[in-house]
Amino acid sequence: MPTGKIFYFTLLMMLLQSCVSQIPAKYNGYLVNSTQAILVTASGIQSNGELIFYERETVKDKWKKQFSFPVQIGRNGFATDIVFDTTATITKQEGDGCSPAGVFTLGPVFSYHAMENLNMPFQQVNKNNLCVDDVQSEYYNRLINTDTISNQDWNSFEFMQRNDLQYEYGVWVNYNAENIISGNGSCIFLHVWKDENSPTSGCTAMQKENLLQLIYALDEKRKPMLIQEKIDY
Numbered sequence: 414m415p416t417g418k419i420f421y422f423t424l425l426m427m428l429l430q431s432c433v434s435q436i437p438a439k440y441n442g443y444l445v446n447s448t449q450a451i452l453v454t455a456s457g458i459q460s461n462g463e464l465i466f467y468e469r470e471t472v473k474d475k476w477k478k479q480f481s482f483p484v485q486i487g488r489n490g491f492a493t494d495i496v497f498d499t500t501a502t503i504t505k506q507e508g509d510g511c512s513p514a515g516v517f518t519l520g521p522v523f524s525y526h527a528m529e530n531l532n533m534p535f536q537q538v539n540k541n542n543l544c545v546d547d548v549q550s551e552y553y554n555r556l557i558n559t560d561t562i563s564n565q566d567w568n569s570f571e572f573m574q575r576n577d578l579q580y581e582y583g584v585w586v587n588y589n590a591e592n593i594i595s596g597n598g599s600c601i602f603l604h605v606w607k608d609e610n611s612p613t614s615g616c617t618a619m620q621k622e623n624l625l626q627l628i629y630a631l632d633e634k635r636k637p638m639l640i641q642e643k644i645d646y
Contacts, residue, residue: 436467436476440640443516445472449637451627453512453617454644458490460612464619466627468635479630482623487512488612491643494588495597505588505598505615507548512615513588513598517639520585522628523602525574532632538573538580544600545570554589554599571600579605582624584631586617586639603627603639617641 436444436452444450448469455462462484467476489510493501497515505513521534528535536542541559545552550567559565573580583604589597598615606618619627631637 436640437642440516443640444638447636447638448472448474449630449632449635450476451637451639453484453486453639453641455486455490455512456644460485460488460490462486462617464617464623464627466630468630480626482619483609484617484619485606485609485612486617486641487615491641495594496589507546507596507598508614509598510612510614512613512617512641513586513601514641514643515588517641518587519631519637519639520587520590522582522584522631523573523580524582525580528628531628532634533584533628534633540572540574542573543567543570544573546599548595553595554593556585577607578621579607579618581605582621582628584628 436450448471450467452465452467453462463481464484465481466479468479469476487510490512491514492503492505492509492511494513494515495501495504505511519533521536522528522531523536523538525538527537536556542556543559544556545554545567547553547567547569552562552567556573580602583602586601586603588601589599602616603624604616604618605621605624609620
């Protein structure tokens with residue numbers, strides 16, 4: 414390829430990458446009080462996605478990309494959070510294998526281990542901690558401690574301390590968290606992936622080192638927001 418064409422091709426690729434990596438303007442209204450934002454995108458029903466972490470000094474400044482890395486989302490791609498878009502035709506449901514698309518606040522960081530020097534709320538989890546995904550339970554989509562609950566009315570749940578390392582570190586995503594709607598999906602986290610080719614049941618998963626980079630970057634005072642959306646190329 415002639416030198417001139419190489420230059421223009423390289424410039425075009427840089428411009429395209431810049432366009433793709435920006436936070437879409439349609440989300441500005443959700444970010445007015447935030448100086449940290451996470452954008453997760455994936456195409457179609459693909460589970461392979463990308464996470465980009467942004468910061469800005471003040472709410473009046475422009476967003477600047479800090480880092481990015483690959484992620485795995487739900488095995489059936491994204492489905493829209495009905496609270497985020499009441500007109501959506503495909504919405505997130507319990508057991509659909511989709512990750513929720515929309516804009517979400519973040520809950521506590523959790524881990525099997527004690528963690529220090531965090532700027533987010535933290536909960537160390539053990540075998541007594543469950544996330545209930547039984548749509549008939551009054552504890553649906555809640556993180557509970559079985560030692561403190563006498564009325565254990567659930568038949569389906571997730572152990573927060575698993576027999577593998579996928580929940581060794583994680584961040585609770587506040588999906589279907591306020592005014593919980595039974596059946597709309599539960600137990601959505603950012604967590605460690607099984608491997609780079611394995612989709613999740615609805616969470617967003619990533620390499621352990623990348624997740625820790627994200628966890629230590631998050632600061633609750635900066636009101637971090639998670640944006641998840643399907644991109645059609």
